[in-house]
Amino acid sequence: MSEAEVQTVTFHNAKFGEVTVDSRDLLEFPYGLPGFERFKQYGLIEVEEEAPFLRLLSLDEPRLGFVILNPVLIWPDYNPDIGREDLEGLGIEKVEQLAIYCIITLSDIPQNVTANLRGPICINTDTMKAKQMILVDERYQTKHSIMGSQAG
Amino acid sequence: MLVLTRKAGESIVIGSDIRVTVLEMQGRQIRIGIEAPSDVSVHRGEVYERIREENELAANADQQQLKSLSQAFKSR
Numbered sequence: 739m740s741e742a743e744v745q746t747v748t749f750h751n752a753k754f755g756e757v758t759v760d761s762r763d764l765l766e767f768p769y770g771l772p773g774f775e776r777f778k779q780y781g782l783i784e785v786e787e788e789a790p791f792l793r794l795l796s797l798d799e800p801r802l803g804f805v806i807l808n809p810v811l812i813w814p815d816y817n818p819d820i821g822r823e824d825l826e827g828l829g830i831e832k833v834e835q836l837a838i839y840c841i842i843t844l845s846d847i848p849q850n851v852t853a854n855l856r857g858p859i860c861i862n863t864d865t866m867k868a869k870q871m872i873l874v875d876e877r878y879q880t881k882h883s884i885m886g887s888q889a890g
Numbered sequence: 891m892l893v894l895t896r897k898a899g900e901s902i903v904i905g906s907d908i909r910v911t912v913l914e915m916q917g918r919q920i921r922i923g924i925e926a927p928s929d930v931s932v933h934r935g936e937v938y939e940r941i942r943e944e945n946e947l948a949a950n951a952d953q954q955q956l957k958s959l960s961q962a963f964k965s966r
Contacts, residue, residue: 773946774945788956791963802949805948842951843947851959854944880940885962
């Protein structure tokens with residue numbers, strides 16, 4: 739696709755206002771996310787002053803928006819055991835197609851901010867189909883402190 | 891809720907392509923086998939609930955909190 743053909747989508751989010759996203763950064767969660775199964779379209783938005791965190795904002799529901807992070811930036815050894823069927827369900831055949839993020843639970847106090855390593859978001863970067871996995875892997879929990887961990 | 895009584899080795903069929911089989915019972919524990927298409931997610935109930943609860947806590951992300959976190963993270 740040439741630069742001239744790049745399309746954008748603009749939508750409104752209650753906390754972030756008007757947001758424009760490159761159509762190549764639109765994600766489809768065919769099953770939604772647990773608790774939010776009805777909402778399937780999200781935009782992945784990277785803003786320099788929010789780095790290394792990214793926004794994952796619903797296109798369907800203005801009050802629905804997450805913050806996500808590549809967990810390897812904090813936990814270099816993060817290596818969740820994801821089922822083969824789960825990856826096949828996303829059409830992932832090789833590791834180059836797979837991007838993994840974890841959802842961040844924000845707080846006014848940075849020390850209380852946590853990452854959910856038990857429910858990683860897996861993205862097929864070729865098709866931009868995504869799914870939140872629910873790990874059997876007992877090493878990871880839903881709340882891992884970010885600021886309390888060793889620098890990555 | 892539909893309640894059915896089953897013995898070890900017996901199963902329940904849900905729809906046309908999901909089968910739940912009681913494999914064995916040992917004291918207070920029951921081993922269950924589930925056969926389902928690959929696009930049907932099967933999870934332990936309590937883990938699924940923890941993920942759902944955490945998603946609900948995280949689902950209303952705030953821009954100011956995010957900016958503060960990013961600054962704190964970069965200066966740690």
